[in-house]
Amino acid sequence: MSTLTEPEQAPAPPEPTPTKQPKQYRSIEHRRQWWGWLFVAPFTLVFILFLIVPLVVAFWMSLHTNTLASGNAFTGLDNYVKAFTDPLFLDGLKRVAAFVVVMIPAQMLVAISAALVLDNLTTWLSRFSRLMIFIPYAIPVVIGAIMWGFLYSPRFGPATDIFGLFGATPPDFLAQGTVFYSLVNIVTWQWSGYFMIIIYAALRGIDSSIYEAARVDGANGWQVALRIKLPMISSSMVMVVIFSLIGTLQFFTEPQVLRGVAQGAIPVSYTPNMYAYTLAFSYSQFNYAAAISFALGIVVFIGSYLFLFLTRKQSGLK
Amino acid sequence: MALLTDSPDRIRERDARRAAGRKRNVGSHLFLIVLVVYFLTPLWWLIVGSTKSNSGLFVGSGGPLWFNDEFALVDNIKGLFEHQNGIYWTWLGNSFLYALTGGIGATLVAVLAGYGFAKYRFPGRNALFSTLLGAVMVPLTALVIPTFILLSNMHLTNTRWAVILPSLLSPIGVYLMRVYTQDAVPDELLDAARVDGAGELRTFVRVALPLLKPAIVTVLLLSVVATWNNFFLPLAVLNDPNLLPVTVGLNNWQALSNAGSGGEQVWNLIVTGSFVSIIPLVIAFLTMQRYWRGGLSLGALK
Numbered sequence: 134m135s136t137l138t139e140p141e142q143a144p145a146p147p148e149p150t151p152t153k154q155p156k157q158y159r160s161i162e163h164r165r166q167w168w169g170w171l172f173v174a175p176f177t178l179v180f181i182l183f184l185i186v187p188l189v190v191a192f193w194m195s196l197h198t199n200t201l202a203s204g205n206a207f208t209g210l211d212n213y214v215k216a217f218t219d220p221l222f223l224d225g226l227k228r229v230a231a232f233v234v235v236m237i238p239a240q241m242l243v244a245i246s247a248a249l250v251l252d253n254l255t256t257w258l259s260r261f262s263r264l265m266i267f268i269p270y271a272i273p274v275v276i277g278a279i280m281w282g283f284l285y286s287p288r289f290g291p292a293t294d295i296f297g298l299f300g301a302t303p304p305d306f307l308a309q310g311t312v313f314y315s316l317v318n319i320v321t322w323q324w325s326g327y328f329m330i331i332i333y334a335a336l337r338g339i340d341s342s343i344y345e346a347a348r349v350d351g352a353n354g355w356q357v358a359l360r361i362k363l364p365m366i367s368s369s370m371v372m373v374v375i376f377s378l379i380g381t382l383q384f385f386t387e388p389q390v391l392r393g394v395a396q397g398a399i400p401v402s403y404t405p406n407m408y409a410y411t412l413a414f415s416y417s418q419f420n421y422a423a424a425i426s427f428a429l430g431i432v433v434f435i436g437s438y439l440f441l442f443l444t445r446k447q448s449g450l451k
Numbered sequence: 452m453a454l455l456t457d458s459p460d461r462i463r464e465r466d467a468r469r470a471a472g473r474k475r476n477v478g479s480h481l482f483l484i485v486l487v488v489y490f491l492t493p494l495w496w497l498i499v500g501s502t503k504s505n506s507g508l509f510v511g512s513g514g515p516l517w518f519n520d521e522f523a524l525v526d527n528i529k530g531l532f533e534h535q536n537g538i539y540w541t542w543l544g545n546s547f548l549y550a551l552t553g554g555i556g557a558t559l560v561a562v563l564a565g566y567g568f569a570k571y572r573f574p575g576r577n578a579l580f581s582t583l584l585g586a587v588m589v590p591l592t593a594l595v596i597p598t599f600i601l602l603s604n605m606h607l608t609n610t611r612w613a614v615i616l617p618s619l620l621s622p623i624g625v626y627l628m629r630v631y632t633q634d635a636v637p638d639e640l641l642d643a644a645r646v647d648g649a650g651e652l653r654t655f656v657r658v659a660l661p662l663l664k665p666a667i668v669t670v671l672l673l674s675v676v677a678t679w680n681n682f683f684l685p686l687a688v689l690n691d692p693n694l695l696p697v698t699v700g701l702n703n704w705q706a707l708s709n710a711g712s713g714g715e716q717v718w719n720l721i722v723t724g725s726f727v728s729i730i731p732l733v734i735a736f737l738t739m740q741r742y743w744r745g746g747l748s749l750g751a752l753k
Contacts, residue, residue: 165571165651166571166572166573166574167573168567168571168651169567169568169570169571169572169573169576170567170571170573170575171567172563172564172566172567172571172655173563173564173567173568173573173576173579175559175560175563175564176560176561176563176564176625177564177579179560179616179619179620180582180583180586180620180622182616183594183598183601183616183617183619183620184586184589184594184620184622186601187594187597187598187600187601188589188594188597190597190600190601190604191596191597191600194597194600243486246482247483247486250479250482250483251483253479254476254479254480254483256476256480258480258483258484259479259480259483261487262483262484262486262487264737264740265487265490265491266486266487266490267736268490268491268494268733268736269490269493270676270736271676271729271732271733271735271736272494272729272732272733273679273680273682273698273728273729273732274680274682274698275680275682275698275699275701275702276698276701276725276728276729277493279701279702279705279721279725280493280494280496280497280725281493282705283496283500283722284492284493284496284515288509289500289508289509289515289718290515291496291514291515291516294514294515294516322489322490322493326490375588379588383593385682385683386682386683390702390705393702393705393706393709394705394709396709406593406683409593409596410595410596410683410686410687413596413599413687414687419596419600422596423596423597423600426593426594426595426596426597427593429593430589430593430594433588433589433593434588434589437588438588
């Protein structure tokens with residue numbers, strides 16, 4: 134993650150050597166260090182309270198099991214053994230892995246192609262489109278899922294009419310097999326615009342004289358896009374994929390909301406997060422839910438680091 | 452006058468190139484139109500739907516994507532005031548409260564910390580910052596259940612604090628502020644202020660803050676949106692219907708309507724309520740696009 138710490142390596146102003154420093158000046162320096170701590174203190178407090186402590190508490194709880202017979206007993210890693218042999222948890226993990234494989238390429242395809250097209254145009258329509266493609270980001274995920282739930286519904290949605298024009302009956306968007314793609318569509322709709330803006334901004338940051346040079350060398354539009362633009366923004370793309378990866382592995386809101394409409398097609402253990410939520414709030418199995426949350430956290434952490442490791446060349450994160 | 456001196460061959464060649472360019476632009480524009488239609492259709496449906504009565508949503512003269520003969524928007528908004536004693540407006544107010552306090556608080560914390568990390572070399576700084584970078588990768592929704600457990604030990608569940616306090620955590624905001632401060636606030640300027648006798652706090656407020664304005668707006672926008680959109684946390688930590696944000700409230704109405712109990716089938720109110728609730732953020736984004744366009748890329752360009 135060295136690009137993230139890059140500011141660190143920025144040439145620091147030469148610090149006066151301690152030997153030449155008058156005593157008084159050194160004590161001012163010293164006092165100033167405490168100001169640094171003061172500025173960082175509120176964040177440190179929030180960080181400890183709402184990140185470190187919950188993680189420690191959750192880990193501690195996950196090592197215990199609450200039974201009627203013996204109360205809260207220390208059971209070590211039993212909950213983790215249970216989780217990684219629990220078919221419901223494993224199915225959920227496989228499902229989010231399948232979402233990663235389908236959803237991230239779909240989002241990236243829309244985001245990158247839109248950004249490349251927008252980067253080439255400076256018309257009224259392109260400015261308008263850029264704004265409109267981004268708009269779904271401003272809409273809460275719950276509202277997005279509710280809206281699409283209506284649109285998918287054979288009672289409310291336009292699918293019956295649209296397919297009717299061609300004399301066809303629409304597929305059931307909320308059936309067992311299709312609901313997966315219906316969810317992919319919701320997420321793509323919601324997030325592609327946000328990713329498009331990040332990629333677009335990176336494209337704008339490229340010095341345009343490079344394109345001139347490529348044109349002189351006889352490169353056409355496609356070659357410029359594929360050989361110059363995309364490689365130059367690879368670190369932004371890696372960042373977008375990481376965002377998307379972290380989000381997808383924690384998939385919760387959309388399937389949870391759509392569950393109400395798609396009776397039966399989405400079980401309570403559809404994603405690991407939904408499973409943990411159900412265990413905690415429907416079955417009061419907080420210890421096991423904590424273990425599931427923690428196990429999921431570890432998977433996400435390993436997954437995103439693995440991805441960063443695999444793409445360290447492209448992203449410049451060496 | 453190049454036009455006059457160009458050979459006919461070159462003119463033809465250039466015209467052909469222009470025509471090709473125009474054709475490509477037509478293709479590009481068609482592609483954009485397809486995208487705009489895809490991204491706007493659900494919103495169009497929502498606008499149209501909010502003008503329909505409960506039964507008009509199922510059977511109407513206009514079909515799902517066009518207005519019916521009846522125009523029930525005003526009735527629907529009235530309905531939002533009447534259903535369950537207008538609890539919808541309490542939800543909307545809660546959303547505003549949570550988004551503003553959580554968002555402003557998170558931004559304040561992030562600005563202070565970003566400045567501290569960027570401009571002071573204090574013991575423990577690198578260790579703390581590395582931990583923070585790791586935290587950017589910690590899945591925040593996986594933290595919801597642990598946070599619930601912690602809050603319930605502190606007897607804070609089912610209070611407003613249960614939503615606001617965890618929203619103050621924004622590692623990515625701190626990271627963005629630090630990167631931005633590093634570039635935008637030169638050390639020389641701070642030293643000059645110090646030489647002139649300004650204290651550390653005064654230097655921060657008078658010299659650094661004005662330079663940080665674009666980044667502050669961005670982090671504020673990001674954290675307000677994050678809190679406004681939050682669903683999992685309030686769903687877990689709140690029970691009292693009067694404390695819910697509008698996202699959780701509307702989801703509850705939808706769940707009740709789906710359960711099919713007659714009196715609770717308020718599809719028209721769900722649609723109109725959704726429509727009303729997205730107006731503030733959509734307007735904020737459209738009017739503040741100058742800021743977010745530059746700002747969302749803060750992290751990307753680094």
